[in-house]
Amino acid sequence: MDRVNELRRTLTRREDFDTVPIKAPRVYKEINEVFDADTYFVTAIGLYQIWGGQHQKAYKPRHYQICGQAGPLGWEIPAAIGVKKALKNTEPDAEVVGIVGDYGFQYMVEELAVAAQYDVPYVIIMINNEYLGLIRQASLPYEMNYQVDIHYDEFGTDNVKIMEAYGCSGRRVADPNEIRDALEWARKEAKATSRPVLVEIMIEREANTPHGPAIDAVKEFEPLPGA
Amino acid sequence: MVQMPAMNAVVEVLKDEGVDTAFGCPGAAILPLYKAMEEVGGIEHLTVRHEEGATHMADGWSRTTGRVGVAIGTSGPAGTNMITGLYTAMADSVPIVCITGQAMTSLLDKEGFQAVDIVEIAKPVTKWAVQIREAATAPWIFREAFRVAQEGRPGPVLIDIPLDVAKQVIEYDPSIDAPLRINVVEPHQPRVERALDMLLAAERPLLLAGGGVILSEASEELRELAEYLNVPVQVTLMGKGSFDEDSPLYSGMTGVQTSQRYGNASFLESDLVLAVGARFGDRHTGQIDVYRGDRAFIHVDIEPTQIGRVFEPDLGVVSDARLFLSALLETAKLGAGRPRSSRGWTA
Numbered sequence: 001m002d003r004v005n006e007l008r009r010t011l012t013r014r015e016d017f018d019t020v021p022i023k024a025p026r027v028y029k030e031i032n033e034v035f036d037a038d039t040y041f042v043t044a045i046g047l048y049q050i051w052g053g054q055h056q057k058a059y060k061p062r063h064y065q066i067c068g069q070a071g072p073l074g075w076e077i078p079a080a081i082g083v084k085k086a087l088k089n090t091e092p093d094a095e096v097v098g099i100v101g102d103y104g105f106q107y108m109v110e111e112l113a114v115a116a117q118y119d120v121p122y123v124i125i126m127i128n129n130e131y132l133g134l135i136r137q138a139s140l141p142y143e144m145n146y147q148v149d150i151h152y153d154e155f156g157t158d159n160v161k162i163m164e165a166y167g168c169s170g171r172r173v174a175d176p177n178e179i180r181d182a183l184e185w186a187r188k189e190a191k192a193t194s195r196p197v198l199v200e201i202m203i204e205r206e207a208n209t210p211h212g213p214a215i216d217a218v219k220e221f222e223p224l225p226g227a
Numbered sequence: 228m229v230q231m232p233a234m235n236a237v238v239e240v241l242k243d244e245g246v247d248t249a250f251g252c253p254g255a256a257i258l259p260l261y262k263a264m265e266e267v268g269g270i271e272h273l274t275v276r277h278e279e280g281a282t283h284m285a286d287g288w289s290r291t292t293g294r295v296g297v298a299i300g301t302s303g304p305a306g307t308n309m310i311t312g313l314y315t316a317m318a319d320s321v322p323i324v325c326i327t328g329q330a331m332t333s334l335l336d337k338e339g340f341q342a343v344d345i346v347e348i349a350k351p352v353t354k355w356a357v358q359i360r361e362a363a364t365a366p367w368i369f370r371e372a373f374r375v376a377q378e379g380r381p382g383p384v385l386i387d388i389p390l391d392v393a394k395q396v397i398e399y400d401p402s403i404d405a406p407l408r409i410n411v412v413e414p415h416q417p418r419v420e421r422a423l424d425m426l427l428a429a430e431r432p433l434l435l436a437g438g439g440v441i442l443s444e445a446s447e448e449l450r451e452l453a454e455y456l457n458v459p460v461q462v463t464l465m466g467k468g469s470f471d472e473d474s475p476l477y478s479g480m481t482g483v484q485t486s487q488r489y490g491n492a493s494f495l496e497s498d499l500v501l502a503v504g505a506r507f508g509d510r511h512t513g514q515i516d517v518y519r520g521d522r523a524f525i526h527v528d529i530e531p532t533q534i535g536r537v538f539e540p541d542l543g544v545v546s547d548a549r550l551f552l553s554a555l556l557e558t559a560k561l562g563a564g565r566p567r568s569s570r571g572w573t574a
Binding site: 001002003004005007008009010011012013040042049050052053054057058059060061062063064065066067068069070072074075077078079080081082083085086087088089108110111113114117118209210211212213214215216217218224 | 247248250271273274275276277279280281282283284285286287288289290291292293296311312314315317318319431438440441444446457459463464465467468469471472473475476477478479480481482483484485486487488489491492493494495496508512513514517518569571572573
């Protein structure tokens with residue numbers, strides 16, 4: 001397998017960014033390092049789905065759950081409840097993590113009340129660019145940035161306060177060096193409170209994911225390793 | 228003779244099918260089922276704040292347990308709120324059963340309150356959408372729903388129950404009942420042998436594991452086959468997790484969005500792709516001419532009508548993913564002494 005391993009070793013992408021605002025691949029580097037192979041992840045649709053597919057690692061079947069074809073915004077909050085309840089007899093202590101975007105988060109946010117009422121703990125990691133980011137990116141060929149910006153006030157909707165309104169908790173992070181501590185805090189807090197806990201990570205607002213029309217024409221938007 | 232309310236029989240069937248948790252929201256037209264859940268017991272119910280949430284909970288529950296998830300709502304908007312969840316489950320092959328209450332049969336053509344034809348609305352996004360018209364059919368329609376949801380390519384079923392039907396008493400003895408048998412889709416051996424011949428003849432073959440590998444619990448068979456023949460493995464987005472990404476045989480994910488640079492590069496260098504339980508989604512393939520190149524493709528899918536749908540493979544095999552992979556491994560082991568595959572990757 002020399003050739004396969006050579007490609008795998010050399011054709012990578014950077015994840016070690018330490019700039020503020022945070023670059024999304026750094027978030028996935030921290031996620032890969034903090035959570036082990038037994039963690040169950042759910043994630044849905046947006047730029048973060050693409051970053052996740054590029055950078056997040058998976059090791060076991062049923063532990064990386066994604067809505068692949070339909071792409072319903074907001075899938076994670078209820079799906080995570082289903083995952084956690086599914087494990088009540090077999091792996092009651094299993095960690096469940098939903099990785100969400102800031103826009104999709106609000107589609108099914110009311111289901112946080114279900115998790116709070118029935119003591120369903122899990123960690124929510126939000127990749128927040130205060131944009132309909134995937135649609136802003138899709139608008140690039142139209143030379144358009146129209147009706148995709150959802151920023152207002154300081155951070156747009158205060159997602160930490162939304163968590164608190166449902167009786168849950170959350171923390172906002174803007175520095176890459178704070179991500180790990182926040183994730184560790186959220187794991188402990190979810191266990192201690194038996195409720196969902198949010199880590200809201202503010203990322204670079206107009207970052208793009210690598211993408212393209214064909215598998216030999218994927219455009220990169222960040223410098224490659226060694227470049 | 229055992230008599231019980233039709234909805235008690237339904238709850239008995241649900242429990243026997245492995246349902247210990249249900250997600251839903253009660254409403255006036257579904258209360259007989261809630262009465263039965265209270266009376267029979269054994270199913271933990273979570274009251275959702277939106278019926279779409281219930282469908283996604285049942286979805287996540289099913290993706291984790293491998294069993295059929297259950298979401299419950301009342302008539303009218305409860306059912307229409309479930310449509311996105313049904314579509315999601317249909318698209319990603321997740322077996323769930325959505326149960327909706329319905330207005331009294333006598334009101335269905337009178338524009339009754341919250342009386343919408345949910346069966347017709349749900350048909351394109353379900354494997355089966357059905358209204359129970361005769362109370363005596365209730366346990367059997369539920370048995371069939373669980374069979375349909377799981378058999379072949381899994382997916383969602385919707386069962387609509389008019390209030391007057393739900394209130395009736397029927398004959399049902401749960402002590403002498405069991406789930407219906409699910410038809411197993413075994414591969415045709417000559418096609419397994421052809422697939423093996425093509426795989427062994429290839430210089431730089433790849434195994435491509437889709438969501439079907441997870442649905443059929445085939446990860447172990449995939450690993451054994453890959454290691455025995457020394458063939459690198461890629462996954463699709465839906466197949467992510469089916470193969471340990473720390474394995475030296477893992478060669479990433481191909482695609483125009485969710486992909487690794489090394490994934491696309493190794494795919495482009497391959498001369499044969501054995502795709503198992505994958506459907507060649509457009510975000511995976513990108514432009515089809517580039518994706519296909521001069522490579523040979525073997526497409527294994529449990530659903531016959533999937534083969535040839537996106538492009539014509541060089542070989543199609545109708546089979547459950549796990550049964551195919553184990554048949555291929557067994558066949559490979561019988562041919563001991565034949566050269567192992569992947570010469571081109573080590574050169």
